[in-house]
Amino acid sequence: MRLEAAAVEKWFFRGKGDRNRFYAVQKTDLALASGKVTVLTGRSGSGKTTLMHMMAGLLVPDGGQVLLDGKDLYALDDASLSRLRNQTFGMIPQGADVMPELTVLENILLPRGICMRERDSAYAETKENCLRLLEQLEISGLLDVRAKELSGGERRRVCIARALAARPAVVFADEPTSDLDDESTRTALSVLRQAADDGCAVMIVSHDAEATDYADEKRKMDAGHL
Ligand SMILES: Nc1ncnc2c1ncn2[C@@H]1O[C@H](COP(=O)(O)OP(=O)(O)OP(=O)(O)O)[C@@H](O)[C@H]1O
Ligand SMILES: [Mg+2]
Incomplete structure (x- = not known):
């Protein structure tokens, strides 16, 4: 499996008028592959989350494509993409x-x-994975x-378990x-x-220097450029 951002870009309006386009991500290429951890670092506001959301099918790029094994994600209709x-x-x-209001x-x-x-x-298998992950994450x-009663760090670990429980092909971790x-x-x-060693493609955005110790590939974002 290969997920590829090809010349993706995203701009927002900042201030009034058509001229005030602000490019959060400038034409950027990035490929994620099965079995690999890619760690993305960069200053606050440099475009990391925006790039991740475009690759995750959550934010339509203003230019370029996101290709899953060669197929354009954003050519799918909304139900198929979901x-x-x-x-x-x-x-x-x-x-x-x-x-x-829901439990963990x-x-x-x-x-x-x-x-x-x-x-x-598959539901039973997800539940089994879930129990194993919760054990590992202590x-x-x-x-x-109920989730509303959890501390910030506990909630974060629930999100990690939620993302991995169904053994997805790609995991996106934004400041995990x-x-x-x-x-x-x-x-x-x-x-x-x-998860990567078991075959998943993992993308981690992190300010944590330690994250790069776990990376196969390290990339840095700076003002919308990778
Ligand atoms: N929906 C939006 N509308 C307008 N501007 C946005 C929007 N989303 C992001 N931006 C701007 O795009 C830039 C990049 O944002 P992004 O969230 O990708 O940064 P980041 O690198 O993830 O930062 P952080 O490390 O603080 O999470 C920021 O300057 C932000 O203000
Ligand atoms: Mg961010």
């Missing part, structure tokens, strides 16, 4: 967003449940706790260690490394 995201991609969002287990199974019935074997005691202590940071990064 299905592809659900079945192929896992996302650890920068904001560590969870559904506050319900949060993790939710993406799988949207597309599958509970009796499906939050298995929180299984039935930003609320974690040193030991939990190492655990979280090794869990992501393990």
Whole structure:
């Protein structure tokens, strides 16, 4: 599997008028491949999340293409793109967003449940993976706790488990260690490394210098340029 950004760009309006285009990402190429961890660093505001969201099928580029094994993601209709995201991609969002009223287990199974019935074997397998991941991330005691009661670091680890539980082909991790202590940071990064060793393509955006120790490829963003 290969996911490729080819000359993608994204601009926003800043201030009034058509002339005030601000390029968050300038024509950029980046390829993610199965088994590889790509770590993206760069200053705040340099365009890392914007690039990641375009590659994850969440933000339509203003130019260029995102190709999954040669097929343009954004040529798909909305329902097909949603299905592809659900079945192929896992996302650890920068904001560590969870559904506050649902329990940890319900949060993790939710993406799988949207597309599958509970009796499906894939659902059972996701649940098994989920329990293993929670154990590795040292939050298995929180299984039935409502997400709104979690600390920031606990919520972050739930997002990591949620992204990996269905064994997606690609995982996008936007600052996956930003609320974690040193030991939990190492655990979280090794869990992501393990996913790559098991065949996943992993993209990590991080300010954490330690993340680069787990990388096969390191890239840096600077004012929209890679
Ligand atoms: N929806 C939007 N509308 C307008 N400007 C935006 C939007 N999203 C991002 N930007 C701008 O694009 C630039 C890049 O944002 P982005 O979130 O990609 O940065 P980042 O590298 O992820 O930063 P950080 O490390 O702080 O998360 C920023 O200057 C931001 O203000
Ligand atoms: Mg960001």
